[in-house]
Amino acid sequence: MVLVLLIVLVTFLSLNDLLETVAARDPTLTVIIVGAGMSGISTAKTLSDAGIKNILILEGTDRIGGPIKKTKFSGLSVEVGANWVEGVNGKEVNPIWTMANHIGLKTYYSDYDHLPANTYKHMGGVYEKSIAQKAYDTADGISEFSKNLSVALTSERKEDISILASQRLGSHVPSTPLEMAIDYYTYDYEFGEPPRVTSLQNTEPLPTFTNFGEDLYFVADSRGYESVVHYVAKQFLTTNKAGDIIDPRLKLNKAVTEIQYSRSGVVVKTEDGSVYKAAYVMVSASVGVLQTKLINFVPDLPAWKLLAIYQFDMSVYTKIFLKFPHKFWPTGNGTEFFIYAHEKRGYYPIWQQLENQYPGANCLLVTQQPESATKAEIMEVLRNMFGKNIPDATDILIPKWWSDRFYKGTFSNWPIGVTRYEYDQIRAPVGRVYFTGEHTSEHYNGYVHGAYLAGIDSANILIKCAKWKLCTYNVNPKRDINLNANATRTSNDLTYWQLHEKQLRE
Incomplete structure (x- = not known):
């Protein structure tokens, strides 16, 4: 029954x-x-x-x-996901920095100031510092133009554009291997995607650095980030x-x-x-x-x-760890980060030697998108920089965030x-x-x-x-934006247009 x-x-x-x-x-x-x-x-x-x-x-x-995840690599505890506390020493205190200090997390200041002295040509060694410095200064100038343009567009309720479009308005689109490598460092390294797809108004100026400070600290602790x-x-x-x-x-x-x-x-x-x-x-x-x-x-x-x-x-930001039998790259103060300027944009451009974080481990870290990296490609790049006689990597770690069904990438852009x-x-x-x-x-x-x-x-x-029981969530109406590029200019439009024309004159 x-x-x-x-x-x-x-x-x-x-x-x-x-x-x-x-x-x-x-x-x-x-x-x-x-x-x-x-x-x-x-x-x-x-x-x-x-x-x-x-x-x-x-x-x-x-x-x-x-995606804040540690793993073992050649006896080391490394971060395959988030690795930096970004936005430190500003007018506001980053809550993650407060937590990291409270639990005594081991962090290391990331000093990028010496990149002009550590930027490598596709073939043939390091760029002269004066030449590289000029390229970095130019990139800083166009970045500042983009920030001012973003503020002007927002205040005047203009339509959003890409970062690449702002570079075009500023009459400087990176095209040489050196310019493209610096451009990758400036934008892709932060957002995980190139300027052509990244919003200008929602990323420039970046609130993380404006509010919390421009310093970054690399986490290297056995307990993990x-x-x-x-x-x-x-x-x-x-x-x-x-x-x-x-x-x-x-x-x-x-x-x-x-x-x-x-x-x-x-x-x-x-x-x-x-x-x-x-x-x-x-x-x-x-x-x-x-x-x-x-x-x-x-x-x-x-x-x-x-x-x-x-x-x-959803960006795919891939950090690749490599271990070698011995060091063949420069070490010491001012050598932690170095740039590789390949004729193909984004081809293994950002390198970091990890001697400060893991003394004696003989490890390098390189950033690449998308997840198509191979050991052979990486070794070719290193031999272009440091010579044909350097040893092969004894171990390599390439995280696969895109193929992981629980993440499908690393972070949003x-x-x-x-x-x-x-x-x-x-x-x-x-x-x-x-x-x-x-x-x-x-x-x-x-x-x-x-x-x-x-x-x-x-x-x-x-x-x-x-x-x-206050269950109403209000979504503000989408603001009206004048999409007519041929509209008659008014006095309110002059700020944006003057900014553009001033840059063209300069």
């Missing part, structure tokens, strides 16, 4: 009803957080601090930290005597595959068949993951939300034409589904501090709804 009743029950219940019946075993959850990177952990802590402690964090991998994420997590999650997190509200290896949402709540399903129910869900997956079908939303996210997500870019209107839509909740991540940070997308601050901001939006 029991078996017959069970068959009848399954027959008449829809799949959704069945899932909600199973999930109802734990009806006390207020919020499920999808992802335990910096944004997810920051969100959870903010909720906990506000008294919302009946939360559950579901992480698809076997660790917390997201991820220890700052653990520091935040341990402020609200239970740990054992050894300091390990044992809180049942954090569940690892729980890859979320489906999120059902309705007016009454959410049902979250994971790859292993587990089902969880809560009043709200906070999704901290990267914008790259949201652009895939890893997580199925039921019903589908509305068109306005999908369009906003699909318009944003603000593309041309995406305004604060689309940004508001990216961050906006859909019913009981809320969103966070570095890509939702209004001023600091792409940075660790952006991920941390975005978690706080997104949590506060949810708190207003969960605690105070």
